[in-house]
Amino acid sequence: MFTTNYFTARADFCAEAERGGARLSCHPIAGRGPNGEELFIDSASLGHTHPGTLLLLTTGVHGAEAPAGSALLRLWLMEFATRMPKDMGALLVHALNPWGFAHGRRTNENNVDLNRNAVSTFPGPVNPEYARIHRWLNPALPPDDGEAFWPGALWHRLRLGTTVLRQAIAAGQYEFPRGLFYGGDRQQESLEILKRLLNDERFAAVEQVLHLDIHTGLGHRGEYAMLVAEPSTTSLFARLARCFGAARVVSNAPSGFTHYAARGTIAAVTARALPHARVQACTLEVGTYSAVHVLRALRAENRLYHYGCRDANRAARLRAAFGETFCPADPAWRKILLEHGQTVFRQLPAALV
Numbered sequence: 001m002f003t004t005n006y007f008t009a010r011a012d013f014c015a016e017a018e019r020g021g022a023r024l025s026c027h028p029i030a031g032r033g034p035n036g037e038e039l040f041i042d043s044a045s046l047g048h049t050h051p052g053t054l055l056l057l058t059t060g061v062h063g064a065e066a067p068a069g070s071a072l073l074r075l076w077l078m079e080f081a082t083r084m085p086k087d088m089g090a091l092l093v094h095a096l097n098p099w100g101f102a103h104g105r106r107t108n109e110n111n112v113d114l115n116r117n118a119v120s121t122f123p124g125p126v127n128p129e130y131a132r133i134h135r136w137l138n139p140a141l142p143p144d145d146g147e148a149f150w151p152g153a154l155w156h157r158l159r160l161g162t163t164v165l166r167q168a169i170a171a172g173q174y175e176f177p178r179g180l181f182y183g184g185d186r187q188q189e190s191l192e193i194l195k196r197l198l199n200d201e202r203f204a205a206v207e208q209v210l211h212l213d214i215h216t217g218l219g220h221r222g223e224y225a226m227l228v229a230e231p232s233t234t235s236l237f238a239r240l241a242r243c244f245g246a247a248r249v250v251s252n253a254p255s256g257f258t259h260y261a262a263r264g265t266i267a268a269v270t271a272r273a274l275p276h277a278r279v280q281a282c283t284l285e286v287g288t289y290s291a292v293h294v295l296r297a298l299r300a301e302n303r304l305y306h307y308g309c310r311d312a313n314r315a316a317r318l319r320a321a322f323g324e325t326f327c328p329a330d331p332a333w334r335k336i337l338l339e340h341g342q343t344v345f346r347q348l349p350a351a352l353v
């Protein structure tokens with residue numbers, strides 16, 4: 001079920017979608033694979049041809065998280081596609097960041113975090129604290145050239161507190177093109193493609209969308225959460241909590257967020273492409289390693305990518321550790337990911353009534 005190879009994952013997804021009678025479409029992107037191969041965002045459309053209600057499943061916005069998302073899309077195709085209500089449509093998007101998947105990076109070929117790129121104007125909002133942590137977070141040196149993680153981490157945590165520091169790191173930034181969580185200086189091709197997919201005349205009558213975007217790396221290992229951009233006081237939040245379980249649904253709205261509130265997340269594309277529809281956006285996050293482990297892996301891999309590493313063995317180890325951070329090889333983790341997927345997919349139709 002799992003493959004960390006983009007080309008195998010893509011072939012498996014397309015084969016499974018065709019078996020299920022889906023309408024497949026393949027969208028080439030400008031970026032190339034490690035050996036110059038063409039790369040594609042693939043989508044599968046199922047169910048009613050002109051639905052009023054649409055289930056949108058997106059995966060691989062962060063390339064390194066795509067192996068898990070790809071496995072879950074195939075699970076949905078195998079076990080849930082035939083159980084869809086007759087009047088509903090589904091659109092599955094495989095590897096929104098195919099370059100990141102093929103190269104084992106979180107970002108795309110422009111170092112852009114696509115889940116910070118959907119802002120309405122560029123540059124995106126200023127993140128003043130990021131400028132103060134930038135030199136610690138993104139040392140302009142290879143990963144074997146010092147610049148230890150812990151002294152800066154402890155200093156900035158003492159200075160800002162954990163909540164503010166977490167928000168400064170992960171909210172998104174538009175000033176440092178080689179930095180982590182960079183949202184870009186223009187809308188990226190992947191987002192244009194998603195918008196085009198949603199602007200299809202088949203979706204002209206859509207009144208309601210549930211957009212589930214699948215990620216890994218946030219939260220406790222093997223646990224999952226449904227992040228919603230709704231304050232926890234609204235009736236919509238209460239309804240989602242009833243559908244998915246109160247313990248699972250957490251708010252990442254700017255007021256009262258639990259992890260951090262990100263700017264320019266991918267769901268904004270859906271809302272803009274279907275302005276007459278009611279869009280409920282949820283991010284499924286499945287935990288892998290601790291937040292500190294994830295941040296250290298991100299920091300080391302980003303340095304490796306931009307500044308190289310003299311020790312080839314160390315470089316290979318860092319790349320492998322990065323892949324492991326977002327899709328652990330442990331069979332128990334992979335089994336529980338699929339179990340969580342089954343639970344959430346079973347609950348989805350109720351969230352759409």
Ligand SMILES: [Zn+2]
Pocket residue numbers: 062065215216217
């Ligand atoms: Zn992610």
